[in-house]
Amino acid sequence: MTKTLERREKLRSDLIQAAERMIAERGLAGLKTRDLAREIGCANGAVYNLVADVDELVLRVGSRTLRRLDDALSTAETGEPSPRETLVRIAIAYCDFAAENLQLWRALFEHRMETDKALPDWSVDDQLQLFRHIYKPLAALLPKRGAEELGITARSLFSAVHGMVALGLEQRLVAVPLPALRKEIAGLVRAMIDGLITREQAASPD
Amino acid sequence: MTKTLERREKLRSDLIQAAERMIAERGLAGLKTRDLAREIGCANGAVYNLVADVDELVLRVGSRTLRRLDDALSTAETGEPSPRETLVRIAIAYCDFAAENLQLWRALFEHRMETDKALPDWSVDDQLQLFRHIYKPLAALLPKRGAEELGITARSLFSAVHGMVALGLEQRLVAVPLPALRKEIAGLVRAMIDGLITREQAASPD
């Protein structure tokens, strides 16, 4: 009885790993059900016994990528006493992760579900976890801010770094060499933090 | 003799406009050659007499979008004496443009050419123009920096704002209401600028 269940689970796991490998090697657009089926040794149609459609598959791969990214950021935030430098390290870690997992990281943002098909909950949850890395060090630096406001600022800071990484790693424009990009990010993160602190202490001079 | 040439040019122009409308309404993935052909009144295959392939079509639409974006940013930078507030206004203008032209703006970044097919020059040129809006006000604020360094910082600042807009307008995560997003962007841009100025005046305390 459990025999086919086990087999299914094994196959499903193989499928997701194969999809991950394929995206990493050929990009999101290079993911093909027939190639996947061949790799895991089943019929093309059998893929749809394991996942509902390719959207789900991409989301499952994304979930794994987000978990690894989360781990990378967790590592970056340990053992650094200064909250300011912790934030810098997290930003650099984000940049490094994106560079080392370029296609998988891009897939997180490139993928679009067909209109109005909602994301499953388990996928949404993953994503919201990312901001939490920034929250604690930021709270230490901006003691006057409330939880709500801090959450928003954390999100903004994350987004700003994301933008620098996204455009910095884009091949189309002048590609920035990675060391230069890391330096730029560190500089702008420090500037943002300093600016936020200054503006918190002063009465927000617009 | 010029008869068919004229007709072709007219058709090509119609095609690009139809593609623009289609992307704006249905997103980049909703662009279909057969629908385009029907709209401009020619055979499906005739599309390939007007452009080499859909890649070129998307790029041509992108070129128009970039031009309109450029205009919007130009408008934002006029008539504001303070360079700092000029930068804030440019950032807000970028945000507003993205919100008002969401699908077309997204298409600029979502589109990926098939591997190793290079962008045509006319397309690359367009994109580099965007940073130039930021350059002048930034130069006024950071007089000690050289041209090279300023260019990099301008790019970083642009990228950071881009990231805030990109993630802020993303439906998947908690969508930020537009007014809140504008406020956030204004706040973080001011913080970045203040931080950059502070760090330029001090001896860059890392």
Add this chain to the structure above:
DNA sequence: ATATTTATTGAACTATGTTCAAGTTCTCGC
């Protein structure tokens, strides 16, 4: 007016996600 060049057509080709009727394998009551 006719021949030659050029442009346009739409059917056909390829690739790809998805479905489903038919075949196969497995399970469970006897």
Add this chain to the structure above:
DNA sequence: GCGAGAACTTGAACATAGTTCAATAAATAT
């Protein structure tokens, strides 16, 4: 054990798309 019924797997077939190209039509030159 074994056979009926449930569950699973298959791969051919379908729908949709981008792209090509031989055949047709139009335009131009002689």
